[in-house]
Amino acid sequence: MSLAIETIDLTKRYGNIVAVNKLNIRVKSGTIHGFLGPNGAGKTTTIKILVGLLRPDGGRVIVLGEEIRESGPKVQSRIGYMPELPRFPKHLKGWELLDIYGQMYCIPSQERKSRIRRLLEIVGLKGRENDFIGEYSKGMQQRLGIAQALLSEPDLVILDEPSIGLDPVGMVDVREIIKDIARKGVTVFISSHLLSEVEQTCTHVSIINRGVCLAEGPLGDIIGKIAGSSVLEIEVAEGLDKIINIVRDLPFVSAVQVEGSRLIIESHVREDIRPKISRAITEAGGTIIYMNMRMKRLEEAFIRLIRGEDR
Numbered sequence: 001m002s003l004a005i006e007t008i009d010l011t012k013r014y015g016n017i018v019a020v021n022k023l024n025i026r027v028k029s030g031t032i033h034g035f036l037g038p039n040g041a042g043k044t045t046t047i048k049i050l051v052g053l054l055r056p057d058g059g060r061v062i063v064l065g066e067e068i069r070e071s072g073p074k075v076q077s078r079i080g081y082m083p084e085l086p087r088f089p090k091h092l093k094g095w096e097l098l099d100i101y102g103q104m105y106c107i108p109s110q111e112r113k114s115r116i117r118r119l120l121e122i123v124g125l126k127g128r129e130n131d132f133i134g135e136y137s138k139g140m141q142q143r144l145g146i147a148q149a150l151l152s153e154p155d156l157v158i159l160d161e162p163s164i165g166l167d168p169v170g171m172v173d174v175r176e177i178i179k180d181i182a183r184k185g186v187t188v189f190i191s192s193h194l195l196s197e198v199e200q201t202c203t204h205v206s207i208i209n210r211g212v213c214l215a216e217g218p219l220g221d222i223i224g225k226i227a228g229s230s231v232l233e234i235e236v237a238e239g240l241d242k243i244i245n246i247v248r249d250l251p252f253v254s255a256v257q258v259e260g261s262r263l264i265i266e267s268h269v270r271e272d273i274r275p276k277i278s279r280a281i282t283e284a285g286g287t288i289i290y291m292n293m294r295m296k297r298l299e300e301a302f303i304r305l306i307r308g309e310d311r
Contacts, residue, residue, distance in 0.1 A: 002029040004064060004156050004187035005050065011058035012045050019045045021211035022059065027189055032182045034202035035191040038306055042211035043191045044084065047160055051081045064155055077105070080149035084160040086141060090134030094125055094144055097133060098151060105152045119147040122180070124173060139170035146177060157181060158189045163197050175201050199298040207305055214305050219298065224268050226301035231294055232265040232277060237287040246284045247277065
């Protein structure tokens with residue numbers, strides 16, 4: 001298994017405050033990996049260490065197969081980074097900013113122009129490249145930040161709150177840009193408070209609190225393990241006592257509650273369990289009057305995990 005990011009007992013202190021506490025995370029290459037946690041969890045500190053803006057007080061950081069402390073600029077040139085709320089000089093035009101970054105990356109002139117033209121089209125700023133950044137909306141500046149992060153054609157892109165402050169249309173656009181990046185084989189590491197966006201964008205997540213990783217893995221597995229993958233509500237006409245035991249014995253059922261003539265069934269799998277449940281109840285002689293299924297959400301898993309850890 002190839003890893004784009006691995007931290008081993010990563011630690012960072014600010015005086016007496018431990019911002020990152022022996023953090024262990026593993027990010028598979030080629031994934032869109034969400035990095036989640038409440039305010040003060042240590043996300044931004046960790047990201048700054050990953051991109052070389054902060055030095056850790058302990059532990060190891062391996063990015064793209066290179067130890068950060070040993071590699072320096074060698075690995076940093078393979079990372080694209082957009083900080084939270086990027087601030088660019090307002091007196092520059094959009095293309096001028098990207099051209100300056102391109103020169104910093106030592107990209108030859110003709111190649112630089114070609115990449116800038118392509119990236120402006122990808123992020124939806126084609127036609128606005130000659131406008132001053134001071135005239136850009138918040139969403140446009142976010143798009144420009146993503147273009148800047150992609151300019152060096154990195155193997156790993158780290159985005160800190162890429163959708164913050166955007167309207168719904170802007171969120172959808174940024175989501176599609178991120179997915180398009182990943183389709184090209186680039187690993188995308190996203191820190192975000194917008195759990196609904198993470199759920200629609202990411203394939204894997206790490207959830208941290210107080211500088212410690214509480215859960216990590218494929219998105220569906222994390223939701224299923226912590227919150228239960230789905231809840232099925234069924235109302236039956238008769239034979240409830242017999243049906244309860246049969247449903248409880250099904251291998252994909254994790255819990256069953258009884259509310260009058262209704263069964264509230266929790267499952268630990270992400271697939272649609274309605275056909276199997278319906279068949280089991282019918283074979284037991286039951287008659288289904290009503291059935292409704294809802295999938296558990298990342299928000300439910302996140303809140304349950306953080307509140308449980310706080311307690």
